[in-house]
Amino acid sequence: MATFLISHSLTSTPIRRRLISSSSHFRAITLCLRHSISSRSTSFSTSRIFSSMTAVEVPGSTSKVSDRGGSDILHFVKYQGLGNDFILIDNRDSLEPKVTADQAVNLCDRNFGIGADGVIFAMPGINGTDYSMRIFNSDGSEPEMCGNGIRCFARFIAELENIQGNKSFTIYTGAGLIVPEIQSDGKVRVDMGQPVLNAPEIPTKVPANKDGAVIAAELIVDGTAWIITCVSMGNPHCITFGSKQCQTLKVDDLNLSEIGPKFENHTMFPARINTEFVQVFSRTHMKMRVWERGAGATLACGTGTCAVVVAAVLEGHSERKCTVDLPGGPLEIDWKEEDNHVYMTGPAEVSFHGSVRL
Numbered sequence: 001m002a003t004f005l006i007s008h009s010l011t012s013t014p015i016r017r018r019l020i021s022s023s024s025h026f027r028a029i030t031l032c033l034r035h036s037i038s039s040r041s042t043s044f045s046t047s048r049i050f051s052s053m054t055a056v057e058v059p060g061s062t063s064k065v066s067d068r069g070g071s072d073i074l075h076f077v078k079y080q081g082l083g084n085d086f087i088l089i090d091n092r093d094s095l096e097p098k099v100t101a102d103q104a105v106n107l108c109d110r111n112f113g114i115g116a117d118g119v120i121f122a123m124p125g126i127n128g129t130d131y132s133m134r135i136f137n138s139d140g141s142e143p144e145m146c147g148n149g150i151r152c153f154a155r156f157i158a159e160l161e162n163i164q165g166n167k168s169f170t171i172y173t174g175a176g177l178i179v180p181e182i183q184s185d186g187k188v189r190v191d192m193g194q195p196v197l198n199a200p201e202i203p204t205k206v207p208a209n210k211d212g213a214v215i216a217a218e219l220i221v222d223g224t225a226w227i228i229t230c231v232s233m234g235n236p237h238c239i240t241f242g243s244k245q246c247q248t249l250k251v252d253d254l255n256l257s258e259i260g261p262k263f264e265n266h267t268m269f270p271a272r273i274n275t276e277f278v279q280v281f282s283r284t285h286m287k288m289r290v291w292e293r294g295a296g297a298t299l300a301c302g303t304g305t306c307a308v309v310v311a312a313v314l315e316g317h318s319e320r321k322c323t324v325d326l327p328g329g330p331l332e333i334d335w336k337e338e339d340n341h342v343y344m345t346g347p348a349e350v351s352f353h354g355s356v357r358l
Ligand SMILES: N[C@H](CCC[C@H](N)C(=O)O)C(=O)O
Pocket: 020, 084, 137, 142, 143, 144, 145, 146, 147, 148, 149, 235, 236, 274, 292, 293, 294, 295, 298, 300, 301, 302, 303, 304
């Protein structure tokens, strides 16, 4: 039985945030679709999910959760994929997020809010897809895509639509079409699309050193000459296996909170960057720690793990099919030669259901 979280009253104190990817693309679609949505009598109820819960009075709480889903009460489901955790919102009735970026920052706060690495919105399909997904990082920035998040998204949709067993969905994201498939063991296999290597499209200002890409190039960060490869999975990643002085990283020795922000905010990454630090055990087994753009050190990063295998193959460290150990657990990655798509397989689980007063 899920724990029922009673409303917090979140103040929307102004919080600096940086939009990473212009959401004007979504906004433009919103404008053209808003008319068709308003002219349809769509009614999506989340009460199906929450009907099994009972509202509980918390001593001293000023608000009682309305079981009628009052307008200022936000229902959500907390999911996690290898400990990379998200607040999922049923937004299937609109392409406008029910929560602003600043509210997302408050909701993600682990002391004063629900606590999460991001907020994910399940929205109507675009260009014929089943659904679309938007996400705010815990700092309020909006990335193009989230690998662990899309696995959680798929399980969330299955819950909302009462779907059992194997099922795949077409999802429109800032990284293009992504296809997650729920498998019989409950894990989710995701076609993450093709990696992008062209330096300006990462984006990075590091000079391309191989066929327009940045592969095993040098980048000075905090006085150290790191050897890096840059890969986009729709969102930007910088992968390193070590430095000029030390080619074999021991990732557990890293002071991530010190070095992570220096990569994230490096001038060579105009949209900031997700950074993956990798230790190679064999040609099919690696270990990784990540400092995420807009979220900091997380227990796992799905897009980052896909980027790691691409970089490892390009630098000659690994095969195309690998297991990557993250602090939150392992992900299986397969960068298929035949279609150049990267496939990721891993878990996604419900933590709890809840409601919060915005
Ligand atoms: N912080 C990332 C988005 C979330 C990616 C990560 N959580 C994943 O599972 O892919 C970014 O700003 O690009």
